Each structure stands twice: as C-alpha cells, then as structure tokens.
Amino acid sequence: MNELSALSQRAVREAIRTPEALFPALFIPLFFLVVNVGQAARIFPTDETPFLNGQSYAAFQLPSSLLLAASFGAAALYLVEEIEGGYFDKLRAAPISRMSLVLGRLYSEFVKCLVLSAFMVAVALPFGIRIESGVLGFFVLVIMISLWSAVFNGFIQLIALATRSAAATQSGSMVFFPLLFLTPNFVPRNLLTRPMEIAATWNPVTYIMEAARTLILDGFDGAALLKGFAVIAGAGTLMLVLSVRMVNNYD
C-alpha cells in the first residue's frame, strides 16, 4: 500500500502541475452538451417527453458529457513518455507489485475525474438540471463516472504498454471511442432503431450511462446501478489482469 500511495501521490502531483491537460477534458464535453442540447431540446420539450421525467433535455444529455470527460485521460501518454525516457524501467527495477505500477497513474485519473465531473454537474445545476437522487446520488454519480474513467484510461494505458509509442497510443485509443457513441445518448434504448438498439445493448458503456441517467432523472434504481457498477468491476478486472500480465512479460 505504501508503494501504491507513493505512486498515486506522484501522479496527482503531476496532474496538478499540468493543468493544461485538463482543458480538453472540460471544454469538449461541455461544448458537446451545449451543442447537443441546443440542437435537440426543441424536439424533446420537457412537458411532452415522458423519458425526461419533468426535467430539461440537458439533464438527459449530462451523462453522455460526463462519460466523454471521463475518457480524456493523460495516463497513457505520460506512461509512453516514461517508457521513452527510461523512468518506467527505474520503476520496474523497484521491488514493488506490478499492480501498483498500473494503478498509480489510474488513481490520478480517478481523482481528476472526480473534480471534473463534480464541476460539470455544478455548472449544470443553474441551468435547471436536478439530481433526482439527491446529494447521496450526486456522490454515487461522480464516483461511478470517475471509476469508469480509471478503467477506460487503464485500457488506453494497456495500448501504451503494448505499443510504447505516443502516436500508436493515440490511434489505438480511437478504437474505444465508438463505445461512447454506440449508446442511447440521444434517446432511451427502446426508441433507438433496431440495429442501434442491438449495438447499444451489447455495448457495456450503455449500462453506465443508463445508471448515471437514472440517478439524475429518476432517483435510485438498484437494478440499473448494479448493472453499471458490474460493468465497471468486470471491465476493471479484465484491464488489471491484462495490464499486470503485460508488465510481467515486458522486455
């Protein structure tokens, strides 16, 4: 735990020293929120749209923006820098668990996303968005999104470990972006066309989005939350197993 705590603190310190890395993670999701709501809000008026539960369309869109913000991590690119500069070898030569090498930077992604998502929700509140599940729901929401951020960025970090190249990592990360959009991000799943509904049903990110949406629009929905957290736990376990194996066999 001492080693994980030391590596996590270092990664958080690094994030504080590079605030410019937070800009795209904040600006782009807020931009999409404003644009999407601006384009579609009149199609889905609050009074005539049952799935909004009396809220504005922005409340429905907020989870998509939070998940987009969660995907903008810097862990993988910093890792590539460390591999190229030789510091990763220094860390590998220390008698520490390989898991702490993987988790150190992801903890920083978790913390960054906590701050970002809390800020985004705070920005949204004056525009008439309510968190139906209350203060506790707000905390569950930002923790869930931030855990997903750590897992998602863990997969990008895995690409960095495999390719050891910044360009390949950036290209590789694009593979994961369709996951954010093959979701019910504009309308609920039952209103999607059949092919999109099938894609969204198979896409694990859908269940995190739906869990986040219930916290904002409906209150606590145990089944939806269970599915959301189960996806995070399953994907997180897979990411960790693959990452530790990759570090163990790293030559």
Place this chain on the structure above:
Amino acid sequence: MTIGAQSAITAVGLKKTYTGRDGEVEAVRGVDLDVASGEVFGFLGPNGAGKSTTVRMLTTLMTITAGTAHVAGVDVAANPNEARRKIGVALQEAGLDPRQTGRELLALQARLFGHNAKSAAVRAGELLELVDLTESADRRVKGYSGGMKRRLDLASALVHQPEVLFLDEPTTGLDPASRLTVWEEVRRINAMGTTVFLTTQYLEEADQLCNRLAIIDHGGIIREGTPSSLKSELRERTGMVTEPTLDDVFLDATGGTRVRGAGEVQEIQS
C-alpha cells in the same frame, strides 16, 4: 575496497533470443560471468554487442531465454523482487521523471524501497548531499543539466544501499568535467562496499575504474581479466614494443582498426 571471495554476480550460459522481422536474433549467446563482491567490474563492447541486454537480464528488466543468473546470491529469474531489493540500477538513459523535483524523485524512490514518508524524506536529503545536489533539490528535474541528471540518477539507484550497483554507460554524453565527477562518485560508492558492474564504451573509463573487465562482442565474451593482465597478454602474444593500451586490447579483441583522419581525430572502427 577489499574484494571478497564471495561472488556478487554469477551468470552461467546466459542467453537472450528475440523474434524479429527477419526471424530469430541471438542478442546474447551464452554469457558466463563471475564478479567478486567489492569489485568494480567493467563490461565493454561495441554498439550492439549485447552489453545492455546482459545488464537488463541481470537487473530483472528482461526475461532470460536460457541460462541462470544470480545477483547477491539471489536467482534473478526465480525471485525478481528479492533481487531488486539488493541491486541498484542506473541505465543508459538517466531514467528520471522530469515533472518532479530532485527531492520528490528521491523520496518516491525511497518509498518504493520500503521507507515511510518521513524516513524517505530524510534519506532523500542524505542522498542529495552525497551527490551535491542539495541546492537544486527543489527544482524540477526538467531544468537539470546532463551531469546533474546523471548524479541524481546515481543517487536514486542508491536509496536502499544496494549490494550491487549496475551502471549502464553512466558517462555517455557527459562533458569531461561531469564525467570526472561521476568517476569520483563510482569510486566513493565502491569504497562504501558496493560492488559495481559498469558498462562503458570509454576504454579510459574502464582503465581508471575497473578492477577486472570483460569484453563482449556479437553476444559472447571474448576477453576477460584485469586491465593489466589483458594488456600483458596482448604484448606477449603480438610482440608489441610499446606498452599496449586498453584501446589496443579492445581493437585486437573485436577486430577493429584505428583510422587517423583530418584534424588528428582518432577514430576507432570495429
């Protein structure tokens, strides 16, 4: 430093094979090593000879294809974490985190070797003093000169007072003054009881620092002995009139030649 009878490093039939685009590549082909405790052991060879690959296998950073390696009595393949506790590593590129300060970097390294936050801070302070970086301790590493980075890298390899220190080309790219400073550090570290395994391309460096050395080429060891024994062997074998240098030993071993070009610059080609 007294050189002990006990081995600090032993390798038997050490091999590393890669599968590249053109098929299998044997980077290291059955290296045997026996480095006594307390020695400064030099490991020389031309570029691509297998020096760094051997160091990476001995320091647990690379898997071993065949053979065995023990460092400080620990099998590096079977017990990598135990081996890591006994070795310090400063690789070819000074492996440092540019966004941290020198003090933070050393404190982190100390915590990775089991210190708590308080004792890590104390240890970082001691090491900064040892390598004369106290004044720059709270500046980010990004702004350090090449020599300062190399000294910080050395210090970070010493946080846990390792039994064996691996230095992979520690002076490559340094100016002559910084190089001399690193040499002094190496002597001081060795005098404190640490066995030093040093790879270098600078033969003068090997002559100055090493008790014994080995020359590796094409993945295999082709000469081994003390600098003076290697020079004597060459003189006796070739009947040289003047006292051979380590350059002569190296060129004889690797089949290289000297070329004197314009401006009196002497180039060694292997």
